[in-house]
Amino acid sequence: MTETGCKDPVILNLWHPIAAVAETAPGRVADTVLLEERLGFAIDDAGNAAVWRSRPGLATGDRVEPLEVRDTLPAKLAYGYLWTSLGSPEEIFPIPEFAEPDRRRLNAATIGVNVSAPRAIENFLDMGHFPYVHTDILGAEPHTEVKEYDVEISIERDEILATRCRFFQPMASTTSSGGADVDYIYRVPHPYCSVLYKSSPVDEKRLDVIAVFLQPIDQEHIHAHMMLCVLDEENEDKVIKRFQQTIFGQDKPILENQFPKRLPLDPRAETPIRADKSAIAYRRWLSQKGVTYGVIPALG
Amino acid sequence: MQQERTRTRWHPIAASHDLPPRHVFHAQLWGREFAVWRADDGYVNVWENRCLHRGVRLSIGINDGRELKCQYHGWRYANRTAGCTYIPAHPADAPARTITNRTYPAVERYGLVWSCEQPEGEVPGVPGLEREAPLALRGIPVNAPAALVVTALRAHRFQPNGRIDGSDAEMVVKAADDFSVALSARADGAATLAIFFVQPVDSGRSVIRGVLDRDPGAEARNAVLRHHNAGLSVLRDNVERQAAARPAPAPIEPVYERVPAALAELPEPSAHGRKAALRVTVARKWEAADGIAGFELRPLKGLLPTFQPGAHIDVHLPNGAIRQYSIVNGPGESDRYVIGVKREADSKGGSLCLHETVREGDVLAISEPRNNFPLRRDAVKTLLVAGGIGATPLIAMAQALHHQRLVHSFHYFAQNEAQLAFGDRLDGLKDTLVPHLGLTPQETGGRLRDILSGYAEGMHVYLCGPGPMLEAARAIAGECGWPDEAVHFEYFKNTRAIDDSSAFEIALARSCLTLKVPAGRSILEVMREAGVDMPSSCEQGACGTCMATVIEGEPDHQDVYLNDAEKRAGTKIMTCVSRAKSARLVLDV
Structure with a gap:
């Protein structure tokens, strides 16, 4: 095995997303970077995929039959993305709602961000910034309060679950003009992936699913893949995508101005408040797992 | 060590003209970034460029003239102290802990802002710049280590003021050290002294901050500034070529100080007695x-x-x-x-x-300030209702609401106009101030009913004034449909007669102590005697400072701080005046 920049076994053995299937030209070599390694990959029309460490002879844009590529890395198509691993991955985490037939499934965007993956996950879990960063979309002053919510680290599923999250949204749905509290559930089933469930504007009994799958380029750079799995029969793809791109476009400059870029796990590095319960649990969970890549581990 | 020695040296980190009103300037010294901003009162703040909460640069924050607001979560930090004054995610809580950003000294001199990580002594005086009006040049950033820049500056040439069209000035190096060069230029009887300070931004980056001994006056100023800009730009290009030919030094990793242990956990209130610190x-x-x-x-x-x-x-x-x-x-x-x-x-x-x-x-x-009457800033509308001297906390609130342009109205009851206090401050609050003058108690009641009718969800009212007026206002608010949690009040004093005839036992759960409270003594006094430190302030059941959590037992409330719902709940007690109806109280102390 060649030397890689990442020495963290926890991270090496995970599945990582490297491309949206819908945006990959079938039967052609494409390239990307994962954990400081240059990778080539290809997907054919039948959904066969191959991922390999970049090497001469397989140049970007070349025609290739994925099934015929030798010396490959693990490859898997899931949730609309191609996933791979530089180690020995276990099963990928489940998102059962993805299989529901009446949902729209989209890659909203893949955006490069100059920040560590854990900082971006914390941002995804955070409600307190809605009125300030997503002004008049996900929140609006003076409705700034983060009400008490519950967080647990599920040992059995090895994931973080934040429930009973509510936040005031000025345009809570397309059908009502006023603001109202919107319910959220957050899952962190993977150190670099998070899944959010949010009240559906069209069906109050069901939840839209929005996930962020982060591809670590290196410790301080990511490609953020944003998956949508929503109940919406009205809007065109580009309308649904644009909304999510607007939201992420507002987070990006904040994330890129966070220092240090790697997430500090020392409890005394930053100042948490009650609203940050899910972030506190996430930092603790990363510490317990022994994650060292993309974080500044706590001393001792 | 070289670096240790240089960290005690003052360096310019900005020019005064880099700090226009309501701007936040991004400065850097030895790899450490600063957010530099001038408040409306003229004070220059030099803070570590990192919000303590989540590390976002404060240089992208908002300078509102009095406070700096972080872009990420709207945390507000005060001019001068850098102490956090408001956390919008928890609008009902005063930031009880001392959340304070790291500050650095700031001195304005010669048109420059000076700072230092570990200052020893004052900003040194610079001979030749003690005249009235030196002129600071535009800062010139250079991608090169300071030492290389200083070496190049020793051979730098410019023309004196009034002779900038020539090219034959006689140059003399008047003084030089590791981070500055003083050059004099003479031509045709004109002479200009320029001091070039080299600000070490990082191991491989610098800013040249030049100061001329004399401002040539408004007419000639732009031409002189352009002359120096052009000359220093040539110098920069030369130095950067030299630097690019050498291996780049590793950037300095700033060390961020850890926050105090008390801030890392969601903490207990600090215990201190009635101290005048x-x-x-x-x-x-x-x-x-x-x-x-x-x-x-x-x-x-x-x-x-x-x-x-x-x-x-x-x-x-x-x-x-x-x-x-x-x-x-x-x-x-x-x-x-x-x-x-x-x-x-x-x-x-x-x-x-x-x-x-x-x-x-x-x-x-x-004492240090304590806030048992915190102002939420997430109300759809805030009513402030003051009677007489009770206006003082509400004037502070009105100014904050006014400054943040939050919807509010400020009702101020007084005998006559001459009794309205702090007229200079009230002048700035004219848009929302409604004085109610010379009313009888009965008329006051009617007026309070007018003010408090029309409650809508999300409104909050703050009451402060004489006891009878507060009692009336609270009763009317209840009748008008205001829920207890939307009615905030502060009494100046507890006018109720305190009945301290009961005797009972208290168990302090965390201190593992059981104490007897006899008739005539307060819980607070008994705890203090046993060595349990407890903060307090008014010691008559009005201010809320000595509040404790009741785990078991029935309190006998005699204070005016808790509202009726809180009293019914029986989970909090003012230890200075309240007692027990049960034989025993278990307190979370």
Whole structure:
């Protein structure tokens, strides 16, 4: 095995997303970077995929039959993305709602961000910034309060679950003009992936699913893949995508101005408040797992 | 070590003209970034460029003239102290902990802003720049280590003011050290001295900050600035070529100080008794209204702790009395505390002493500010209702709401116009101030009913004034449909007769102590005697400082701080006056 920049076994053995299937030209070599390694990959029309460490002879844009590529890395198509691993991955985490037939499934965007993956996950879990960063979309002053919510680290599923999250949204749905509290559930089933469930504007009994799958380029750079799995029969793809791109476009400059870029796990590095319960649990969970890549581990 | 030595040296980190109103300037020294901003009162703040909460650069924050607001979660930090004054995610809580950003010294001199990580002594005077009007040049960033820049500057050439079209100036190096070069240029009888300070931004980056000994005046200024810009740009290109030919030094990794342990966990309130930790001098005493004296208290040294609207201080008087006064200040007014003191006809020595004995120049001992009357800023509309001297905390709140342009109205009941206190501050609040003058108690009741009708969800009301008016206002608010949690009040004093005839036992769960409280003694006194430290302030059940959590037992509430719902719940007790109806109380102390 060649030397890689990442020495963290926890991270090496995970599945990582490297491309949206819908945006990959079938039967052609494409390239990307994962954990400081240059990778080539290809997907054919039948959904066969191959991922390999970049090497001469397989140049970007070349025609290739994925099934015929030798010396490959693990490859898997899931949730609309191609996933791979530089180690020995276990099963990928489940998102059962993805299989529901009446949902729209989209890659909203893949955006490069100059920040560590854990900082971006914390941002995804955070409600307190809605009125300030997503002004008049996900929140609006003076409705700034983060009400008490519950967080647990599920040992059995090895994931973080934040429930009973509510936040005031000025345009809570397309059908009502006023603001109202919107319910959220957050899952962190993977150190670099998070899944959010949010009240559906069209069906109050069901939840839209929005996930962020982060591809670590290196410790301080990511490609953020944003998956949508929503109940919406009205809007065109580009309308649904644009909304999510607007939201992420507002987070990006904040994330890129966070220092240090790697997430500090020392409890005394930053100042948490009650609203940050899910972030506190996430930092603790990363510490317990022994994650060292993309974080500044706590001393001792 | 070279670096240790240089960290004690003052460097310019910005020019004064880099700090226009309401701007935040991004500066850097030895790899450490600073957010530099000037408040409307002129004070220059040099802070670590990192919000303590989540590390976002404060240089992308908002300077509102009095406070700096972080872009990410809207946390507000006060001018001067850098103390956090408001956390919007928890609008009902005063930031009880001392969340304070790291600050660095700032001195403006020669048109430059100077700072230093570990200053030893004052900013050194520079011979030749002590005239009235030196001229700071535009800062020239250079991608090269300071030493290389200094070497190049020793051979730098320019023309003196008034002779910039020539090219034959006689150059003399007057002085030079590791981070500065003083050059004089002479031609045709004209002479200009320029000092070039080299600011070490990082190991491989610098800024040249030049100062001319004399501003050539408005007409010639732009031409002189252009002349130096052009010359220094050539020098920069040369130095950067040299630097690019060498291996680049590794950037300096700034070390971020850890936050205090108390901030890392979601903490317990700090325990301290009735202490007067601060010494202030009475900088000004004046008649703030008929029968009300205003006092401006300034620190003897250093900075005063951060306050929020609604906060009060204990003033320890020369005659031994201790009295509570609300801070009247608006946001960012952090170089002083302003209080208003009404002359009470039945004064037991507090107000009388302040009115008659205390003079300008006197030194007083005061406590740190405490806030048991915090202002939420997430209301759809805020009503402030003040009676007489009860206006003082509400004037602070009104200024904060006004400054943040939050919807509010400020109802101020007084006998007559001459009794409206702090007219200078009220002038700035005209849009929302509604005075109600000379009303009888009955008329007051009717007016309160008008004000408090029309409750809608998301509204909050803050009441402060004499006891009977507060009782009436609370009752009317209840009748008008205001829920208890939307009605906030502060009594000046507890006028109820305290019945301390009961005797009972208290168990302190965390201290593992069981104590007997006999008739005539308070829970607070008994705990103190047993060595359990507990903060307190008014010690008459009005201010809320000595509150404890009740785990078991039935409290006998005698305070005026808790509202009726809180009293019914029985989970909190004011240890200074309240007692037990049950034989035993278990407290979370």
